[in-house]
Amino acid sequence: MRQRPQHFVLHVNRVGLEKILSLGNPKDAFVAFDHVQKSYDGEILVVKDLNLQIAKGEFVTMLGPSGSGKTTCLMMLAGFEVATHGDILLGGQPINNIPPHKRGIGMVFQNYALFPHMTVGENLSFPLEVRKMGKSEREAKVKRALEMVQMGDFAGRRPAQLSGGQQQRIALARALVFDADLVLMDEPLGALDKQLRERMQYEIKHIHEQLGITVVYVTHDQSEALTMSDRVAVFDDGVIQQLAKPDDLYERPENAFVAQFIGENNKLEGVVRAVDGDNVVVDLEGGMTAHALAVNCGGVGDRTMLSIRPERVTLNAEGPNSTKALVKELIYLGDHIRCRMTVSGHDDFIVKVANSSGHKHLVVGEETDVSWQIEDCRALDA
Amino acid sequence: MSDTELVLAADGTPLKKKLAQALFVSRARAFGLVAPLLLFILASFIVPILSLMVQGVKNDTYSSNMPASTAIMADWDGVSEPTEEMFAALVSDLVQARIDKTIGRVATRVNREEAGTRSMFTKSARKARKLEPPFKAAMLELDEDWASVAVWGAMKVSSQTYSPAFYAAAVDADYKADGEFERLDPEDRIYVYLFIKTLVVALAVTLATLALGYPVAWLLASLPVRQSNLLMILVLLPFWTSLLVRTTAWIAMLQSHGVLNNIFVWLGITTDETRFSLIYNMTGTIIAMTHILLPFMILPLYSVMKGIPPTYLRAAKSLGATNWTAFWRVHFPGTVPGIGAGALLVFILSIGYYITPALVGGQDGQLISNIIAYHMQKSLNWSLAAALGGILLVIVLAIYWVYDKVVGIDNMKMG
Ligand SMILES: Nc1ncnc2c1ncn2[C@@H]1O[C@H](COP(=O)(O)OP(=O)(O)OP(=O)(O)O)[C@@H](O)[C@H]1O
Ligand SMILES: [Mg+2]
Numbered sequence: 001m002r003q004r005p006q007h008f009v010l011h012v013n014r015v016g017l018e019k020i021l022s023l024g025n026p027k028d029a030f031v032a033f034d035h036v037q038k039s040y041d042g043e044i045l046v047v048k049d050l051n052l053q054i055a056k057g058e059f060v061t062m063l064g065p066s067g068s069g070k071t072t073c074l075m076m077l078a079g080f081e082v083a084t085h086g087d088i089l090l091g092g093q094p095i096n097n098i099p100p101h102k103r104g105i106g107m108v109f110q111n112y113a114l115f116p117h118m119t120v121g122e123n124l125s126f127p128l129e130v131r132k133m134g135k136s137e138r139e140a141k142v143k144r145a146l147e148m149v150q151m152g153d154f155a156g157r158r159p160a161q162l163s164g165g166q167q168q169r170i171a172l173a174r175a176l177v178f179d180a181d182l183v184l185m186d187e188p189l190g191a192l193d194k195q196l197r198e199r200m201q202y203e204i205k206h207i208h209e210q211l212g213i214t215v216v217y218v219t220h221d222q223s224e225a226l227t228m229s230d231r232v233a234v235f236d237d238g239v240i241q242q243l244a245k246p247d248d249l250y251e252r253p254e255n256a257f258v259a260q261f262i263g264e265n266n267k268l269e270g271v272v273r274a275v276d277g278d279n280v281v282v283d284l285e286g287g288m289t290a291h292a293l294a295v296n297c298g299g300v301g302d303r304t305m306l307s308i309r310p311e312r313v314t315l316n317a318e319g320p321n322s323t324k325a326l327v328k329e330l331i332y333l334g335d336h337i338r339c340r341m342t343v344s345g346h347d348d349f350i351v352k353v354a355n356s357s358g359h360k361h362l363v364v365g366e367e368t369d370v371s372w373q374i375e376d377c378r379a380l381d382a
Numbered sequence: 383m384s385d386t387e388l389v390l391a392a393d394g395t396p397l398k399k400k401l402a403q404a405l406f407v408s409r410a411r412a413f414g415l416v417a418p419l420l421l422f423i424l425a426s427f428i429v430p431i432l433s434l435m436v437q438g439v440k441n442d443t444y445s446s447n448m449p450a451s452t453a454i455m456a457d458w459d460g461v462s463e464p465t466e467e468m469f470a471a472l473v474s475d476l477v478q479a480r481i482d483k484t485i486g487r488v489a490t491r492v493n494r495e496e497a498g499t500r501s502m503f504t505k506s507a508r509k510a511r512k513l514e515p516p517f518k519a520a521m522l523e524l525d526e527d528w529a530s531v532a533v534w535g536a537m538k539v540s541s542q543t544y545s546p547a548f549y550a551a552a553v554d555a556d557y558k559a560d561g562e563f564e565r566l567d568p569e570d571r572i573y574v575y576l577f578i579k580t581l582v583v584a585l586a587v588t589l590a591t592l593a594l595g596y597p598v599a600w601l602l603a604s605l606p607v608r609q610s611n612l613l614m615i616l617v618l619l620p621f622w623t624s625l626l627v628r629t630t631a632w633i634a635m636l637q638s639h640g641v642l643n644n645i646f647v648w649l650g651i652t653t654d655e656t657r658f659s660l661i662y663n664m665t666g667t668i669i670a671m672t673h674i675l676l677p678f679m680i681l682p683l684y685s686v687m688k689g690i691p692p693t694y695l696r697a698a699k700s701l702g703a704t705n706w707t708a709f710w711r712v713h714f715p716g717t718v719p720g721i722g723a724g725a726l727l728v729f730i731l732s733i734g735y736y737i738t739p740a741l742v743g744g745q746d747g748q749l750i751s752n753i754i755a756y757h758m759q760k761s762l763n764w765s766l767a768a769a770l771g772g773i774l775l776v777i778v779l780a781i782y783w784v785y786d787k788v789v790g791i792d793n794m795k796m797g
Contacts, residue, residue, distance in 0.1 A: 080696050100699040101708075113697035117715040126711070127701035177704065 027092045027354050029053035031077065031182060036086035038072055038238075046072050048238040050086070054183070054216065059208050061217040063225040064235030065261070070218045073235075074184050077216065079103050090182070101130075106175030106183040106213075110190050112167045114159035120146070120170050121155035127178040145177040146170075148207060165196045172204065176211065186218045197221075201228055226250065234258050253308075255296050257379045259307040266313070266349050268306040269382060272297055280379050282306060286345025291320040292379040303382035305356055310338075310350040310378035315360050315368055322371035325349065327362050337362070343370060396709040431775075438548055438768035441539075443491040447484040448475040454535075460559030461762075464534045469517040472537075476503070476510040488540075495547065496761060498534030502527055535559030540632040573753070573770065577777070579751040583668060584732035588725050590672040591679035595724065599683035604692070615738030617680050620673060629741050632670055636660035670751035675731055679724035686720030695733045722789040730778050750774060 005026055026032035047069045054060050062070040067106045075081040077088060079100030079197040080368070095103060103114040114123050128138040139364055146152045151286070159167055168188060175183050188204070189197045191249035205228050208215050219225055225232045226246040234241045234249065242249060243260045253259035264370040270284035280294040282304055295306040316322075328347060336352045339362055343349035351370060353359055362368060389397040417625040445452045450471035458468065479485040489503035499637075500524050513520040538559040539547050551558040554571035556564045598617065602610050620628065635641045643657045652658060660666055690713065698708035736751035743752070750770060757767035785791065 047424055078696075078700055080699075100696070101702050101704055103700075104702070105700060105702040107697065109693050111693065113690070113691065113693040115694060115698070117710050126698070126703070130702045130704075130707055174701065 003178070008211060017273055026053060026089050026284045027089070029089070030056040030058075030091060031216065032087075032089040033073070033091060034087045036073075036076065036083045036088060038076060038081065039071070039084045039369065045084075046238050047076075047171075050238075052233060052243065054214060056214055057212050059205070059215045059217065061219060061225040062201060062227040062235055063219055063222060063232050063233045063261075064241075065220060068219075068235040068270045069238045070235050071186055074186050074216065074218055078105055078107055078184055079253055100120070101324075102182055104127065104178075104179035105310060106178070108171050108175045108183065108185040108188045110187045112159070112171040114167055114170055115305060116159055116172070118158075119155065120157050120159065120162070123159070123170065124155075124174050127174065131178060141177055145173040148210075149173045149174070149203070164191055165200065166199060168192060169203075172207070176207070176213070180213070182214045182216070184216050184218075187220070188217075189219075189221075189224065197224070201299050223367075226262070234261060236261070238257075243338070247333060252295075253307060253380070256305045256382065259305075259378070261381055264310050264350060266308045266310060266343075266346075268308070268344060268349075270304060270306065272302050272304055272379070273301050280373060283378060284344045286343070288323050288344040289372045290377060292377040292381065295378045296381050297379035298381075304379045305382045307378045307380055308372050308376055311336075313370050313372050315351070315352045315353065315362075316371055317369040319371050321377060322369060324367055325351075325370045327364050327366045327368060330362060330364055341368075341370070384705055434768045434771050435775075436768075437765050438552075438772045439546065441491070441540075441548070441765045442543045443487050443545045443610050444537070447479050447482065447488050448472075448541065450539065451475045455538045455541050458500050458534070458538060458559075460530065460561070464518070464529070464531070466516055466518050468534070469521050469528075470515070473510050473513055473517045473521065476507040480507040480510065492533075492536050492540045494766075495539050496533055499527075499533055499536060502533070507731050548765040549772070552769040554772055571608075573750070576748075576753055577773070578693060581777070583664070583671070584729050584784055585673045586668055586778045587675060587732045588679075588729045590668065591676050591728050592721065592725060594672070595676055595679035595683060599680050599720070601689055602680070602684045602692075603687035612686075617677055620677060625737065628674075629670075632666070632673075633661060633744055636666060636669065663746045664743070665747075667739045667743040667747035667749070669733055670742045671732055674738060675728045678727045678731060681718060682723035682727065683720040686717050686723075690716045711774055721790070724765075724787065726782070726785050729781065733774065733778060 009037060026034040031052075032049045033050045036050040037045055037046060039045050052071060053093075054058075062073060064070050072081060078084050079095070079098065080122055083096060088096060090103065090105075110268060114120075115126070118126065119178075124142040124145055125138050128141060133141075137151040143152070143153065151166060151169050151173065152164065154162065154170070159170065162170065165169075168191075170187065175185075185204070189200050192200060194325055196318050201224055203215075207213075215338065217225075217228065226249070230247050231245055233243045236257050237366050241261075242254045244252070244254075249258065250263050250368060253262060253265075256267070259265045268284050268286075270282040270290070273283050273289070274281040275294060278294055280292055281370075282290050282292055282297075284290055284306070292304075292306050325341040325345060327339060327341050329336040334355065338351055339351045341348075341349050341351060349370075353362070362369075391397050391400040391402075451468065454468050454471045458464070461560060476485065479488055485507045487501045488643070493500040506521065506524050506528075511525060513524075518528075526531055535558060535770055539545060546558065546563075547557040554566045554574045556566060558564060566681065583752045598613070602613055602617070605613065623631075633640070637643070638657045638659060640660075642660060646658065647654055658665075660669065675689050694712050695708050696718070696745045698712040701704070703711065734751055735749065736755055737753055738746050739749045740755070743749070751774075754767050754774070757763045757770070771783055782791075
């Protein structure tokens with residue numbers, strides 16, 4: 001089950017989250033985007049009608065392809081870009097007219113933006129100095145922040161003398177050292193290698209739990225979003241396509257973009273023949289008739305796209321969604337076998353066969369039965 | 383590594399030797415490429431500068447034309463009465479110098495050490511052939527000033543082929559025949575004041591270009607490419623206009639009935655009677671030099687600022703710094719190498735600036751270079767010009783050295 005999201009076992013701090021989800025009043029959220037629009041050139045809307053409410057202590061990730069407007073949203077929240085329309089609220093107060101340095105929001109930049117002419121200690125002490133904090137208090141806080149990111153011995157070094165991962169930690173410590181309630185991170189791990197990235201994900205998550213801060217995190221790495229976040233906002237084309245908890249996002253995508261963008265997805269295209277309560281009957285292009293959950297598919301005669309996760313397909317002929325498939329390719333991956341087959345005219349249908357004892361051994365060129373449950377098959381927008 | 387451990391190449395020759403052979407051809411080719419430039423610089427820059435430096439301490443006008451008196455004065459202490467032998471040697475030299483037609487140059491040389499002696503030499507040389515011993519009495523009859531120790535002292539100093547006399551003169555001191563130095567009377571001092579004035583003007587121009595150039599460089603570095611290119615053209619415009627056009631423009635702008643003054647009168651900043659004098663004085667020199675040298679400040683600043691990511695400023699603000707603090711604590715330190723490079727460039731260029739002060743500086747706005755040019759072209763005192771130039775060179779090198787110690791030359795960015 002390689003593509004399933006793996007949650008950290010850490011206890012997630014979800015103060016008020018359920019409440020926020022059911023409420024809708026932007027004034028009650030800790031951070032709220034209320035009908036925010038943004039255009040740089042007066043011609044194209046980079047952010048279109050953004051509504052997002054974040055509870056205190058929550059870890060929300062903005063996930064989306066390059067150019068989808070994630071950084072722009074973060075910059076508006078931090079105060080470096082002005083919303084063309086709409087309000088951004090922090091603790092219930094509109095902050096459109098508050099300059100960035102008065103917002104008290106910590107920020108971690110993609111390339112860290114550590115000040116090269118200052119030592120690590122001076123970098124950390126900078127936000128405290130501009131707050132006119134006394135020397136001893138400053139030193140204590142800097143020490144604590146450095147220890148939190150396990151960089152206690154590095155206060156005297158220059159940023160140029162640190163590795164990428166170490167700079168990352170310092171940037172994180174600097175955003176936290178002045179006790180900001182809200183910390184924004186714009187692809188903070190983008191420049192690190194995979195192993196280090198995973199370790200830092202864990203550490204950031206851990207610090208979030210420990211301090212109870214609110215984090216708005218930007219990434220275009222979906223596994224990062226799924227593993228770290230309380231909720232994920234999937235962006236595309238300046239619009240939040242879906243805002244949900246990671247498991248919901250993976251298991252219950254609400255449109256074709258999210259289904260395709262998050263995890264691996266089999267898509268089968270067709271036309272709705274009949275609607276039956278929560279379910280629909282769909283005529284697929286390859287001739288098969290499938291039953292699916294009506295999620296986002298319009299009425300009879302509309303085109304739709306069925307989404308089925310590869311691990312939810314079984315190799316038998318049970319249930320209403322059952323058909324013959326031709327095995328085209330097998331890839332052995334240890335814990336499972338990835339099998340590409342032709343189903344109803346689509347030759348990119350993927351099935352993951354768990355490598356359990358007594359599983360069915362497939363051969364390329366063989367014809368086999370495949371089937372899936374109605375609730376695992378979601379009829380989405382085409 | 384000891385000899386026994388020499389690494390050998392495949393054919394048995396030591397690896398080092400083999401490597402040197404292999405590199406020789408590429409080194410020779412590289413040298414061949416730079417050789418023309420090297421020769422050019424040698425002939426047009428290094429040799430002239432060296433010969434100039436030599437001119438500042440070497441002058442054989444007297445010693446080569448007046449050998450007998452030169453030889454006898456070498457043993458003279460410079461304070462006692464001139465002896466009969468010295469007069470005899472002088473007379474024989476004068477006779478020969480008149481035949482060689484070099485007496486004029488000799489007289490000029492001595493006259494530089496002791497003003498008003500020129501005619502003594504030319505007059506006495508004309509009559510020297512007819513003089514009879516004892517020569518001392520005969521010479522004194524021609525001109526009683528020949529008894530003056532000061533005149534002989536000037537001759538002794540002039541007779542020294544290598545002497546610090548010109549360097550002494552360049553710092554307003556007098557090198558005496560007895561080897562002592564003496565500062566000139568305050569009303570005779572010119573050069574030290576001029577050096578200081580030149581340094582002050584250079585500093586003023588440097589500060590003015592920095593104050594004017596810094597914001598422009600900032601704008602250049604932060605504007606989108608299309609606008610910044612246009613602005614860059616404006617910045618470089620002074621390089622593209624001819625000196626005469628520019629000078630004419632300055633005159634039109636700055637003269638007492640020029641554009642600026644008319645505007646000031648119109649705005650009521652001054653009255654018609656009290657118009658500012660902005661040209662043909664020090665003000666004119668500073669304004670014009672600031673204008674010309676501005677690009678030399680802006681370009682290094684621009685290239686340094688271009689390399690500073692804008693996220694630094696954003697990071698500083700997100701950490702709670704006001705615009706000013708963010709600029710001063712975060713952006714400004716990053717631009718110091720550019721300030722250093724620009725300031726060094728402008729300062730050194732202004733120290734040696736000649737043409738602009740000559741054109742718009744009037745009497746008051748002349749700098750040390752103008753005096754050097756005067757001694758080169760008008761008074762033909764090349765040795766003094768060389769000494770002044772040598773001191774200027776030393777000042778420049780000293781500034782460079784201080785800069786290297788304080789900022790570090792490696793930190794300099796030119797673009
Ligand atoms: N300063 C700007 N001026 C004009 N257009 C901009 C500016 N910044 C971003 N854009 C445009 O806005 C859109 C969204 O950019 P944004 O940086 O928010 O994307 P992103 O989601 O952060 O992408 P990435 O994952 O690549 O960082 C892009 O089309 C981009 O070209
Ligand atoms: Mg971005």
